[in-house]
Amino acid sequence: MTTVRAGYADATLGGIALGMVLLASFLVAGRGIGASGAFAALAGPVASAAAPGAIGAAPALGVRLPTRFEPWNDWIVLQLLGVVVGAIVSARRAGRWRAATNDRAPGRISRAVAGGALMGLGARLAWGCTSGLALSGGALLSTGAWLFIPLAFGTAIIVTALARDGRLEGSP
Amino acid sequence: MSLDSLHPAVTAIPIGIAFGVILERTGLGDPRVIAGQLTGRDFTVVRVMFGAIVTAMLGVVWASTAGVVDAAAIALPPTDVPAQALGAVIFGGGFALAALCPGTACVAAASGRRDGLAAVGGLFAGTALTPVAWPVVRGVVADAPREGATLARDLGVPLGVVVVLLTIAAVLAMVAGRLMERRSLAHSAWRPTTPESVALALAAAFALADSRGLVTGTQADAIAQEIVAEADHVDALDLAQWIRDGTPGLRVLDLREHLDTSTYLIPGAQPIALEDLDSLRVAHGDRLVLYSDGGAHAAQAWVLLRVRGIRDALVLKDGMAAWEDEVLSPMHPAVPDDTARARFAKARELALWFGGFPRLVPVDAPPGGTRPRRRRTC
Structure with a gap:
């Protein structure tokens, strides 16, 4: 039984560091960290421009998908911009920039697109994703977050077992 | 000078950078690591996630006890059980296919991975197309979700009990993860590591303080x-x-x-x-x-x-x-x-x-x- 981790930092220490960052966000910004909310802030106005009125017609949709485009004032969009900057710097310094060799196969790309699209819809329905709902809401003991964690991971484990992706196995 | 009067970028960008660096360093921007978790070969996701949840949760309960923060003023995700259950299942399916989640897809794309970029494109499209799928799913969605729903309140259990049980469960998951990863190595790996022990001690101390009314006693006095x-x-x-x-x-x-x-x-x-x-x-x-x-x-x-x-x-x-x-x-x-x-x-x-x-x-x-x-x- 081999593990795939090679050259990556210790997961427990990484988890504690991430917890400290999340705590800092709670204390100084009054909110947790996230990701799918930024996609909503950017894609919502596009959807609204493409089909005016469709979002406003369903109130439960309107509260999930913003129609105003104001990314420079949106905390979560700016935070995700920070994530991208941090990841680029970190990957370059660790020699991992464009180092992957298993990311180009057509099957891999189409699975990533389909998976991303499903996650986009699922996160809107669920009020967040693995970052904003599971991680941040989980730390605040939100009922919805603790419902999401077992259901999302349980489904993912079952789907992975049914549709195993051979390109993602083995050590780096 | 309150932080609220500053531009959101002042807190958002540094917090985002730290988040991105940690996800990249722990390997969560690598779909092999996530696929490894979903097939039981690797426990990075469980260890990072539960490590972070327990650290931040204990930080919030202690900071709130010390009067440093109003826990009730921190934005809490709302609860809508049917919508979140359906959302979690749809999300889980996508998570398995992409072997990336929204945050880690951005990290993968930022590491120059093409599948990461593809997942980011899929996320954007899926989010923008939510209004198209809405008529199919709207039946399960509540008009207004429940605000302020927490485990302690919904289960009617004292906060200290929830904190201790969750810390124990998370530490057990993290220890199990370590054991599964190096089955043939390290003889004493079942023992909690120092950070795991610290988390257990802090959770137990909070429960004790909470149940003996120390926390609420000081509060009433204040x-x-x-x-x-x-x-x-x-x-x-x-x-x-x-x-x-x-x-x-x-x-x-x-x-x-x-x-x-x-x-x-x-x-x-x-x-x-x-x-x-x-x-x-x-x-x-x-x-x-x-x-x-x-x-x-x-x-x-x-x-x-x-x-x-x-x-x-x-x-x-x-x-x-x-x-x-x-x-x-x-x-x-x-x-x-x-x-x-x-x-x-x-x-x-x-x-x-x-x-x-x-x-x-x-x-x-x-x-x-x-x-x-x-x-x-x-």
């Missing part, structure tokens, strides 16, 4: 001190000034009973019943001002909010009666010294601004009694 010091009150004239100046975050709550549409409310006030107060959502930086007729309901609401950990709440001194007497129809002082004159000048200006009628000359004092009327006080 609340009593504030009441004695009248730090919980605001003058009607000061409130009028705040409303006129458009003070950011100001929220005025009307707790009077039997309000109907013809009742006069203080401009901008939001009517709320005492029994609905529990579900009131308070944002970071909100300053609540409560009023009722005399002040008894407002004062009771203040205590309820204060116990919830909301600190920036004030009671309008002498309630609606004070608003009518001091703001809407202030009376010219009977003995006009300088302070009284200055106060009346301010009141007169505010009365005109709020559409009231300042009583300029106190000539028509009715026989047998003078205003201001007698008020009930809290």
Whole structure:
């Protein structure tokens, strides 16, 4: 039984560091960290421009998908911009920039697109994703977050077992 | 200088950078690591996620006990069980296919991975196409999700118990993860590592403090001190000034009973019943001002909010009666010294601004009694 981790930092220490960052966000910004909310802030106005009125017609949709485009004032969009900057710097310094060799196969790309699209819809329905709902809401003991964690991971484990992706196995 | 007055980028960008660096360093931007977790070969996801949840949870409960933060003022995701259950299943399917989640897809793309970029494109498309899929899924979605739903409240269990059980479960998951990863190595790996032990100790200490009333005891004492010091009150004239100046975050709550549409409310006030107060959502930086007729309901609401950990709440001194007497129809002082004159000048200006009628000359004092009327006080 081999593990795939090679050259990556210790997961427990990484988890504690991430917890400290999340705590800092709670204390100084009054909110947790996230990701799918930024996609909503950017894609919502596009959807609204493409089909005016469709979002406003369903109130439960309107509260999930913003129609105003104001990314420079949106905390979560700016935070995700920070994530991208941090990841680029970190990957370059660790020699991992464009180092992957298993990311180009057509099957891999189409699975990533389909998976991303499903996650986009699922996160809107669920009020967040693995970052904003599971991680941040989980730390605040939100009922919805603790419902999401077992259901999302349980489904993912079952789907992975049914549709195993051979390109993602083995050590780096 | 409050952080709330700064541009959101000041906190958002550094926090985002740290988040991105940690995800990249721990390998979560690598779909092999996530696929490894979903097939049981690698436990990085469980260890990072539960390590972070326990650290941040213990940080919040202790910071809140120490009075550093109002836990109730931190934005909590809402709860809508059917919508979140369906969302979680759809999300889980996508998570398995992409072997990336929204945050880690961005990290993968930022590491130059093409599948990461493809997942980011898919996320954007899936989010933008949500209105198309909405007619299919809308049946399970509540019109308004439940705000403020937490495990402790929904299960009716003390917070300390939830904190301890969750910490134990998370530490067990992390230890199990370590064992599964290096099955043939390390003889004593079942023992909690130092950080895991620290987390267990902090959780146990919090539960002990919580159950023995140390936490709530200090709180009750602190609340009593504030009441004695009248730090919980605001003058009607000061409130009028705040409303006129458009003070950011100001929220005025009307707790009077039997309000109907013809009742006069203080401009901008939001009517709320005492029994609905529990579900009131308070944002970071909100300053609540409560009023009722005399002040008894407002004062009771203040205590309820204060116990919830909301600190920036004030009671309008002498309630609606004070608003009518001091703001809407202030009376010219009977003995006009300088302070009284200055106060009346301010009141007169505010009365005109709020559409009231300042009583300029106190000539028509009715026989047998003078205003201001007698008020009930809290």
